[in-house]
Amino acid sequence: MSGTPDSRDKRQARLALLAIVVLLVVLGAAALLLLPQLAQIVETSLEPGLGLKNAAVISFFVTVALMLVFAIAAGDGFIGEIQFMLAGFGSFFVVIWLMLAWIF
Numbered sequence: 001m002s003g004t005p006d007s008r009d010k011r012q013a014r015l016a017l018l019a020i021v022v023l024l025v026v027l028g029a030a031a032l033l034l035l036p037q038l039a040q041i042v043e044t045s046l047e048p049g050l051g052l053k054n055a056a057v058i059s060f061f062v063t064v065a066l067m068l069v070f071a072i073a074a075g076d077g078f079i080g081e082i083q084f085m086l087a088g089f090g091s092f093f094v095v096i097w098l099m100l101a102w103i104f
Contacts, residue, residue, distance in 0.1 A: 050104040052097070059097035063089055 031038075050058075067089050074081055 050101055052101045055100035055104070056097050059093055059100055062096055063093045066092060 067085060070085065070088070074085075
């Protein structure tokens, strides 16, 4: 054995700390080198796009079409599932609306 368990633990802790510090330095250097590219990504991401008003219109019709598909697939169980269909409509509408406004 190379030493007491306490000295081995200290050595392993120092080695782990050194590995973490090296990893943080490498990540910091990579972020510094990618800064111009990150600035370009942020610039293009924040350009005006579709807008909330137009995205809401598109989202409404997409959600209605999706709910029609769900209702046809539900068949006879549609009457008992209307509360779930309405909740699904609301949640789908909000998600599709915000994702359209965010992405486009």
